[in-house]
Amino acid sequence: MPITLYELCGANQAHRFSPYCWRAKMAIAHKGFEIEGIATPFTQIREVAGGVSATVPVIEDNGKVVSDSWDIALYLEETYPDRPSLFGGPSGMALTRFVESWVDMSVTPRIGSLVIKDIHDILAPADQEYFRKSREAKIGRTLEEVQMGREDRIDLLHQALAPLSKMVKFQPYLGGTAPLYADYILFGALKWPHVSSAFELLKEGDPIHQWFERCQALYDGIGHSAVKVSG
Amino acid sequence: MPITLYELCGANQAHRFSPYCWRAKMAIAHKGFEIEGIATPFTQIREVAGGVSATVPVIEDNGKVVSDSWDIALYLEETYPDRPSLFGGPSGMALTRFVESWVDMSVTPRIGSLVIKDIHDILAPADQEYFRKSREAKIGRTLEEVQMGREDRIDLLHQALAPLSKMVKFQPYLGGTAPLYADYILFGALKWPHVSSAFELLKEGDPIHQWFERCQALYDGIGHSAVKVSG
Numbered sequence: 001m002p003i004t005l006y007e008l009c010g011a012n013q014a015h016r017f018s019p020y021c022w023r024a025k026m027a028i029a030h031k032g033f034e035i036e037g038i039a040t041p042f043t044q045i046r047e048v049a050g051g052v053s054a055t056v057p058v059i060e061d062n063g064k065v066v067s068d069s070w071d072i073a074l075y076l077e078e079t080y081p082d083r084p085s086l087f088g089g090p091s092g093m094a095l096t097r098f099v100e101s102w103v104d105m106s107v108t109p110r111i112g113s114l115v116i117k118d119i120h121d122i123l124a125p126a127d128q129e130y131f132r133k134s135r136e137a138k139i140g141r142t143l144e145e146v147q148m149g150r151e152d153r154i155d156l157l158h159q160a161l162a163p164l165s166k167m168v169k170f171q172p173y174l175g176g177t178a179p180l181y182a183d184y185i186l187f188g189a190l191k192w193p194h195v196s197s198a199f200e201l202l203k204e205g206d207p208i209h210q211w212f213e214r215c216q217a218l219y220d221g222i223g224h225s226a227v228k229v230s231g
Numbered sequence: 232m233p234i235t236l237y238e239l240c241g242a243n244q245a246h247r248f249s250p251y252c253w254r255a256k257m258a259i260a261h262k263g264f265e266i267e268g269i270a271t272p273f274t275q276i277r278e279v280a281g282g283v284s285a286t287v288p289v290i291e292d293n294g295k296v297v298s299d300s301w302d303i304a305l306y307l308e309e310t311y312p313d314r315p316s317l318f319g320g321p322s323g324m325a326l327t328r329f330v331e332s333w334v335d336m337s338v339t340p341r342i343g344s345l346v347i348k349d350i351h352d353i354l355a356p357a358d359q360e361y362f363r364k365s366r367e368a369k370i371g372r373t374l375e376e377v378q379m380g381r382e383d384r385i386d387l388l389h390q391a392l393a394p395l396s397k398m399v400k401f402q403p404y405l406g407g408t409a410p411l412y413a414d415y416i417l418f419g420a421l422k423w424p425h426v427s428s429a430f431e432l433l434k435e436g437d438p439i440h441q442w443f444e445r446c447q448a449l450y451d452g453i454g455h456s457a458v459k460v461s462g
Binding site (some may be wrong): 104160 | 321333335336337398406412455
């Protein structure tokens with residue numbers, strides 16, 4: 001039986017762009033389950049599974065509802081210990097918490113500042129209104145102001161990703177010879193602009209781009225098959 | 232029998248400041264061995280153990296000589312598998328490679344730019360000459376120019392360390408409830424200026440400072456007992 005994944009969508013429901021939903025999607029695929037992805041606009045999250053959560057991802061698995069990407073990964077690991085591990089044991093799980101913190105603090109904000117207006121633009125009208133109001137209140141600037149001059153800021157993202165460029169000299173994935181949940185955390189952060197923006201963040205042939213493409217190809221190309229905005 | 236650790240020293244041989252030597256020192260202590268630390272000036276590294284390495288740390292353990300901090304950690308893990316693990320398994324080891332890359336690319340250069348002249352100043356005259364020549368050739372600026380205006384750049388270091396600030400909300404160490412080699416990699420990077428400079432990089436009471444103090448207290452306070460320059 002597939003696991004149901006409620007995930008953010010754009011006005012075009014094929015646009016599934018949420019970085020946190022990508023973490024959950026890849027984690028489910030890693031565990032070998034089929035995914036039933038349910039398109040969920042921002043303004044309808046509270047209608048999901050009885051309104052359990054203000055955010056997606058939310059999953060339903062055999063009647064069990066779990067929200068929050070980290071809790072979903074833990075749930076999958078604990079419920080399906082005989083399937084491929086997402087963490088490789090307690091030490092791997094602890095170190096993955098560090099990777100999550102690194103992505104959240106050092107990577108995600110820099111990507112957001114490059115594509116936040118593009119994300120807005122792919123949303124349905126009601127979601128656009130919610131997104132603009134909530135993000136602008138938090139940031140204190142308009143989405144247009146935040147994104148402006150992004151060509152000059154892309155180097156800051158590449159600087160933030162320099163650790164990955166170095167790491168792939170030693171091993172193809174954060175997980176080593178094969179990917180782990182830590183890879184999916186970063187992959188989700190990069191899949192977010194990849195789906196929602198025509199602005200290219202990674203340079204073709206760059207080691208980070210190569211890592212991204214390796215992740216795209218996983219699980220029958222679940223990443224490759226995602227619909228992205230046209231350039 | 233203790234493990235011999237050749238480690239960098241200043242003009243005052245009690246100043247053991249090398250970030251890479253601190254990685255090895257903490258790894259040896261983690262495995263429960265006594266350490267015989269041999270003070271080694273930059274310009275005498277080639278006299279260590281028959282000139283096997285251009286850099287320290289170098290260790291000697293039962294006649295076996297190993298150089299390079301990562302290789303030393305691997306050696307200890309493989310040679311003493313029944314003692315406390317430095318990585319917590321293959322996945323932990325792979326994720327530790329990522330942490331190492333993060334420290335090397337995102338943390339170490341920022342610390343270096345804050346204290347490089349101070350490091351120079353604690354060295355013996357012959358080492359000062361070597362250090363200035365080699366570093367200035369690499370950087371293309373004088374040590375004084377690099378360090379100048381550091382008060383305005385310390386925020387860049389705190390930004391780089393933001394992932395740790397977030398992580399410690401979930402767990403006290405990168406290794407989880409107890410430290411692993413990943414902690415020692417970052418600890419070494421911060422012990423480097425702590426020993427060699429009176430410039431304070433961490434704010435008292437800050438979560439990163441608290442983590443640093445936890446690491447200082449490990450193994451009978453091996454970190455605390457290190458001699459640092461007077462302010």
